Amino acid sequence: MDYLPSWNKPGSFTAGRDPLGLQAASVRLYTELLPGLTNVTNRLRYFSFYCWVVRQFELRQHSSKEDRWSLFIRRAEATYVLASQYGDDQSAYGMAGSTWAGKHKDLHQKFDFTPWTDQPGEDDQYLKAIFGNFGQFYIASMQQIGMLEESSIRVQVVATGLGLDLANAFEAACPAACKKLLAAIDSGTIGPKACEAISNEAHPAYLADGSRELQLLIEYLCGDRNDDPTAPARRATLWNILNIVDRTGVIEARELRRELYVQAHVGDIIESGVGDNLLGWRAYFVNEFCHIALELLLNALTYRINAAGSDRTDQLALDLVSRVLGKNGDRTISLLEFAIHQPFWSLQDEDDAAIQLAETVGTADDPPDALLATAVALILSLWIRWGADVRIEAALKPATVSARSALGVFRLLDSLSEKPVSDALASLVRKFIVSNHLLIAGQKLAAAGTYTYRFLVDDGALVDGKAAEYGFTNPRIGNLITFAYDAGLIDGVEITPVGKTFLRAIQPVR
Numbered sequence: 001m002d003y004l005p006s007w008n009k010p011g012s013f014t015a016g017r018d019p020l021g022l023q024a025a026s027v028r029l030y031t032e033l034l035p036g037l038t039n040v041t042n043r044l045r046y047f048s049f050y051c052w053v054v055r056q057f058e059l060r061q062h063s064s065k066e067d068r069w070s071l072f073i074r075r076a077e078a079t080y081v082l083a084s085q086y087g088d089d090q091s092a093y094g095m096a097g098s099t100w101a102g103k104h105k106d107l108h109q110k111f112d113f114t115p116w117t118d119q120p121g122e123d124d125q126y127l128k129a130i131f132g133n134f135g136q137f138y139i140a141s142m143q144q145i146g147m148l149e150e151s152s153i154r155v156q157v158v159a160t161g162l163g164l165d166l167a168n169a170f171e172a173a174c175p176a177a178c179k180k181l182l183a184a185i186d187s188g189t190i191g192p193k194a195c196e197a198i199s200n201e202a203h204p205a206y207l208a209d210g211s212r213e214l215q216l217l218i219e220y221l222c223g224d225r226n227d228d229p230t231a232p233a234r235r236a237t238l239w240n241i242l243n244i245v246d247r248t249g250v251i252e253a254r255e256l257r258r259e260l261y262v263q264a265h266v267g268d269i270i271e272s273g274v275g276d277n278l279l280g281w282r283a284y285f286v287n288e289f290c291h292i293a294l295e296l297l298l299n300a301l302t303y304r305i306n307a308a309g310s311d312r313t314d315q316l317a318l319d320l321v322s323r324v325l326g327k328n329g330d331r332t333i334s335l336l337e338f339a340i341h342q343p344f345w346s347l348q349d350e351d352d353a354a355i356q357l358a359e360t361v362g363t364a365d366d367p368p369d370a371l372l373a374t375a376v377a378l379i380l381s382l383w384i385r386w387g388a389d390v391r392i393e394a395a396l397k398p399a400t401v402s403a404r405s406a407l408g409v410f411r412l413l414d415s416l417s418e419k420p421v422s423d424a425l426a427s428l429v430r431k432f433i434v435s436n437h438l439l440i441a442g443q444k445l446a447a448a449g450t451y452t453y454r455f456l457v458d459d460g461a462l463v464d465g466k467a468a469e470y471g472f473t474n475p476r477i478g479n480l481i482t483f484a485y486d487a488g489l490i491d492g493v494e495i496t497p498v499g500k501t502f503l504r505a506i507q508p509v510r
Helices: 021-032 044-061 067-090 097-102 132-145 161-173 175-187 192-202 212-221 231-248 253-262 271-309 314-323 335-340 345-363 369-386 390-399 408-413 421-448 477-486 499-506
Strands: 456-458 460-461
Touching: 021 212, 021 231, 021 271, 021 390, 044 067, 044 161, 044 175, 044 212, 044 231, 067 097, 067 175, 067 192, 097 271, 097 460, 161 175, 161 192, 161 212, 212 477, 231 253, 231 271, 231 477, 231 499, 253 271, 253 477, 271 314, 271 335, 271 345, 271 369, 271 390, 271 460, 314 369, 314 421, 314 460, 314 477, 335 369, 335 421, 345 369, 369 408, 390 408, 408 421
Parallel strands: none
Antiparallel strands: 456 460
């Protein structure tokens, strides 16, 4: 019998992506704002392709054995990416197994790919995941949308309605490709002619204009199906993104993110769902800016811990704050007075400051004092601008757990507004950096055995500081833009006639 207590058992080390628990609020926000896809559902046509593959397994294998399904889906994925890379590698971005396929795409004769598909879980495979890209990244979204039935096992079943329609539409659009795909899945081999045939019809960039397959995928993307619970939010976000692209010609995901916060080029919004969605995105970025500022302060604290050798939390927090305020800063004025006398920041200034902080946080370097001051100034600017905004509060509240969000930061600052600024900021450090990190790291160790501590407590002192690299969360905007390209809603930096029809259907573009 093992009597060793669980907290003494070794855990696997990881840097921990959310050391303070605030990133989780961002994830909850963007999941609600842009549902029905993820950060790793990279190409629109995978939805119809996977519906077809699942349906073919149903029809041909008549089995619920997971090992047979693993082999079938892995061979299907490897064939698809290899053929697409062979036919048009420049347009085959975002496909599962692209690195592997890029090494084998120059085919001159029949190629046996089974050494890279038939040993799931091994390191040398096209993908290590036992049930492929589909099993790791697509099932949850496809079930949520209604393409797949809910299932308690790994073997999936296409849902009557959208799932079956997509499976049939893919085969109708790609009859020759489907025959070649099935032959490759059965044999584990493929040649140049079969790759060419598959790529010509089924390449993810070659959705045929006017096809039933494209129509169904556009209906999903644009949120036109009443039986899809994810449709309204996705439709609103897509409208807001396409509206910005139409007005600015900006297509790069980072710039689109900026505009979703600043909202200088959105025009007059009259449709309530679109307006509520924009407000939700602004709340998301408020939370993003808060967590990136606090993570910079966390890294600075780890360096101070090591420099001090061993020091109490209160003293370390005050030392960190003294670097923010500088030698000549007045530590006796209230937090509120200090905040309102800071230089006024615009929305653009706040976004610029957050980007500057993220660049340093992404390196794990010791932040200079000027950046510490920027981090605190950003938090205070957000507090003064949004802390009393009931709309932002309403957007942040459902995503907030145990006060771990920008809303929690604002409420703490409210309670400290009349305290001396040095004491108030030290309280912020103790609550949202020291206490939150120890709690989050402890929960991760207990739940998953992963060691994510950036510092430890030893006899009341903080020790063993370890800085790490952090960054913004990924709210799927880039994936949505790729889907819009695949669906023919965008061409270059222009909204196509199909895209403009979608925009006008929601509200007149002003």
